C-alpha cells in the first residue's frame with residue numbers, strides 16, 4: 331500500500347510545520363478539528379510570538395484560549411498545551427532536544443499521562459516532533475484496514491494498538507534506520523488517500539488502492555459501496 335500510494339501521490343513532506351514545537355502545537359490543536367482551522371490558530375500564535383516554548387510560556391491561559399479559538403475546545407486545549415510546557419520545563423529543562431533523547435517507551439508513557447493526550451497525539455509527537463520510530467494510526471487507517479480486511483476485529487471498532495502493530499509488522503523487513511521515514515510517509519499517505527477516497531463512504535473508483543482491494547476481498551465480484559458499479 332505504501333508503494334502504491336507513494337507512486338500515486340509522491341512525497342508528502344509531513345508534518346506541515348517549520349519547527350518541532352510547532353508540530354506539537356499542531357498535534358494538540360488538530361484533535362477533533364479540521365487542519366484549516368488549525369492553520370488559523372497557528373497563524374494567530376505566530377503573530378503573537380507564541381510558537382516557541384519561550385513565547386508560549388509568556389502568555390496567559392486566557393490569551394492562549396483566544397489565539398487558538400479557531401480550533402475549538404479552547405479550554406481543554408489551552409490547559410493541555412500549558413501542561414505539556416510545564417512538563418517540558420520541569421523534566422527536560424525546557425529542551426525538546428533533551429526530551430527527544432529519552433527512550434521511546436518512557437516518553438510515550440509520560441506523554442499519555444498528560445491531560446489531552448491520547449494514543450494518536452502521543453505517537454504523532456513522538457514521530458513527527460521527536461523523531462522516534464513509532465507508527466501513527468487514525469480513523470483513515472482504521473477504515474482502510476477494515477475495508478481491506480487486514481484485521482478481523484473482535485469488537486466493532488479495531489483497537490488503536492492493532493493498527494499500529496499492523497504498520498509495524500508491514501515494515502518489519504525494512505532496515506530499522508529507515509523506520510522513521512517510512513512511518514512518517516505511510517501515515518501521511520493514508521491521510522491523503524483517506525481524504526481523497528476512503529471517506530465515511532468509500533469512493534473506490536480511481537483510488538490508488540482499488541487493485542489491492544480486489545485482491546484482498548474478491549471485490550471485483552462486488553459493487554462499489556458508493557456507486558453500485560462493479561470495480562474496474
Ligand code: SF4
Nearest residue numbers: 477528534537539540
Ligand atoms: S479502494 Fe476503496 S476501500 Fe480501499 S482505500 Fe480506496 S476508497 Fe478505501
